[in-house]
Amino acid sequence: DTGVSQNPRHKITKRGQNVTFRCDPISEHNRLYWYRQTLGQGPEFLTYFQNEAQLEKSRLLSDRFSAERPKGSFSTLEIQRTEQGDSAMYLCASSLVQALGTEAFFGQGTRLTVV
Amino acid sequence: AQSVTQLGSHVSVSEGALVLLRCNYSSSVPPYLFWYVQYPNQGLQLLLKYTSAATLVKGINGFEAEFKKSETSFHLTKPSAHMSDAAEYFCAVISGTYKYIFGTGTRLKVLA
Helix, strand or coil, X not given: CCCCEEECXXXXXXXXXXXXXXXXXXXXXXXXXXXXXXXXCCCEEXXXXXXXXXXXXXXXXXXXXXXXXXXXXXXXXXXXXXXXXXXXEEEEEEECCCCCCCCCEECCCEEEEXX | CCEEEEECCEEEEECCCCXXXXXXXXXXXXXXXXXXXXXXXXXXXXXXXXXXXXXXXECHHHCEEEEEHHHCEEEEXXXXXXXXXXXXXXXXXXXXXXXXXXXXXXXXXXXX
């Protein structure tokens, strides 16, 4: 068990560019979550998958954001036409859903800076 | 809908003093509650969780939390603060759709 892995750890991009982040969950986990965290705030839910199915998306997730989890393994989060307001830490988490009390395990995050 | 409120965005304690971080929840069903810790530029690490087995929950690093239904609270405590406890702490509740909902966090500062 190597934990949840996120790449890259840091990304600086120019406004208007597209960026893609990758998350590799703990191997047997069937749930995968994406959260966004801005300075001084708690993580805000963006979306989650159960296996390969995207079950819920937050209203925070504009049309410029898209997430995939092909074959129920790793996941990617793409932001198109980035804006300065997209600057944040993007956190990925995974869990094995057996009961409601199951905890989520978080990766170290990808910090995005849009200049 | 479930939610959590963390009172106090910043808490300072002296090394060796009691740590008390407050969390109140709102839930229409019996809640499942979590405390996570985040160090600078890191992800979140689970400290402890409440899943209705016992109202006093012990976690890692000497932390514990007590579930009080009458007060809708799940405050985090540690008898004696250590410098290494300086971090940001988040309370969270899980929704019926297995979505984790976080509070705004409390930054703990430990004074020498």
